[in-house]
Amino acid sequence: MEEARAELRRRLGDEVAPVLGALTDEQAAELRALYRAAVDERRTTMADAQERSLALVPALLRPAVRKVLGA
Amino acid sequence: MRDPLLAAELVRLGRALGVPAPRVEFLAHLPLADLRLLRERVSAALHDRHRPALGRMATASRLLPIGVLATIAARTMPPVLAAGIAAELAPERAAELATRLDHGYLAEVCVALDPRRAAVIVTHMPAALVLTVAAELVRRKDHLTLARFVGPAPEATVRAVLDGLTDADLLRTATFVESDADLARAIALLAPSRLAAAVSYGRSRGGVAAAATETLVRRLDLA
Numbered sequence: 001m002e003e004a005r006a007e008l009r010r011r012l013g014d015e016v017a018p019v020l021g022a023l024t025d026e027q028a029a030e031l032r033a034l035y036r037a038a039v040d041e042r043r044t045t046m047a048d049a050q051e052r053s054l055a056l057v058p059a060l061l062r063p064a065v066r067k068v069l070g071a
Numbered sequence: 072m073r074d075p076l077l078a079a080e081l082v083r084l085g086r087a088l089g090v091p092a093p094r095v096e097f098l099a100h101l102p103l104a105d106l107r108l109l110r111e112r113v114s115a116a117l118h119d120r121h122r123p124a125l126g127r128m129a130t131a132s133r134l135l136p137i138g139v140l141a142t143i144a145a146r147t148m149p150p151v152l153a154a155g156i157a158a159e160l161a162p163e164r165a166a167e168l169a170t171r172l173d174h175g176y177l178a179e180v181c182v183a184l185d186p187r188r189a190a191v192i193v194t195h196m197p198a199a200l201v202l203t204v205a206a207e208l209v210r211r212k213d214h215l216t217l218a219r220f221v222g223p224a225p226e227a228t229v230r231a232v233l234d235g236l237t238d239a240d241l242l243r244t245a246t247f248v249e250s251d252a253d254l255a256r257a258i259a260l261l262a263p264s265r266l267a268a269a270v271s272y273g274r275s276r277g278g279v280a281a282a283a284t285e286t287l288v289r290r291l292d293l294a
Contacts, residue, residue, distance in 0.1 A: 012112040019105045027097050034095070038088045038117055045149050046121055050128065052147035061134055068131040 004028040008035065073099070075246045075279070075286045080106045082215055082247075086182075087114040107249075118185040121155060128152075129159035137164070141171035150176065154183035157192065166195035178207040182216045190223035198228040205232045209240055218247035221257045230260040238272035242283045251290045258291060 005020045005028045012035075020028060057065050078092075081099060085092040087110055098106060132140050144153045153172075157165040157180065169177055169192070181204055184192065193201060201224055208217040221229055221244065233241060248254040258266060273284025 012109070012116050016109055016112050019101065019109050022101060022105065023098075030097055034088045034090060035113065035117075038090075038113075039120065041089055042117060042121060042151065045151055046124060046155070049148050049152040050124075053128075053143050056143045056147055057135065058139065064134055065131045068127055068134070 004032040008032055011035065072279075072282050074103065075283045077103050077106065079215070079246050080110060084110040084113065086215060087117060114186060118155070118158070118187075122159070125152075125155040126159045128156050132156060132160070133164075137167055137171060141168055144168070145173060145176055150179035151183040154180045154185070158185045158188040162191045162195045165192045166197075169196055170200060174203050174207055178204050178211065178213075178216075181208070181219075182213060184219075186219060189219045193220055193223050194225070198225065198231070201228050202231055202235070206235065209236065212243075214240065214243040215247045217244050218249070221248050222250060222253035226256075226260055229257050233257060233261055234265075238269040239276075239280065241269050242273050242280060242287065245287045246283045254287075254290055258287075 004025070005023070008020055008028065008031060009017050023031065054062065054065065077099065080103060081095055082092045084095045084098065084106065088095065098109070101109070135143070144156075148156075153176075157168060160168070169180075172180065177200075181189070196204075201220060205217055205220055208214075217232070220232060224232070233244075236244060245254060245258070248257065270284055270288065273280045273287075
């Protein structure tokens with residue numbers, strides 16, 4: 001399960017390499033799964049909320065806000 | 072008995088990952104310093120991942136009057152998103168936004184704030200608002216978030232927050248203060264009799280409270 005360690009090292013930075021080296025394969029895989037789930041959760045939350053927020057922006061300002069957001 | 076600082080670090084890591092502490096129990100064998108480094112990097116990576124998008128939202132929010140922004144936040148934004156945008160705002164505007172939000176919602180935003188940005192925002196919040204949020208965090212038993220107020224807030228605010236805590240809440244909050252120096256500074260604001268009472272309470276309770284007490288005493292000696 002070197003790929004779990006490699007992915008976590010890529011995402012968290014080289015400084016955690018010694019810490020990741022102290023984990024078993026199963027522990028590294030579990031940590032990667034938790035991290036991926038947290039990333040997915042945040043991504044979904046952000047996207048949903050952005051759409052709902054735009055609906056409440058006063059109509060006059062909406063084009064300018066959309067332009068800044070790139071939405 | 073587990074080191075209270077290690078237990079606190081597991082709670083922090085679980086919080087960063089959005090799971091209860093028992094889900095990260097498999098990492099409890101790591102030394103405290105390693106666990107802290109891992110948690111800091113996980114938290115930073117998760118917060119930094121969306122910074123470009125959050126920065127655009129913060130820029131767009133400057134087009135809106137603060138009242139409209141507060142309404143939109145309260146009606147549509149989960150606290151994690153409002154916290155992300157607040158972290159990208161100038162601290163003065165983030166603090167002004169905070170004054171317009173419902174206290175319960177604001178407490179949840181504080182929970183979700185990037186710890187690296189929480190300090191500067193807290194220093195710009197009115198003392199009365201910090202006290203209100205602190206009371207809400209105590210009610211929720213969220214000593215982790217409450218501890219983030221102890222380092223950066225002005226001394227008078229810190230003293231008022233600590234004075235409002237029971238001995239049990241004071242010991243739990245102290246365990247979650249990361250920096251020994253911040254902890255020493257905060258405890259120095261208490262009357263000596265108050266600290267003595269809290270230590271006496273903790274030792275009399277035994278178990279986790281006693282362990283937290285001995286950890287507090289040790290850290291104050293070291294600081």
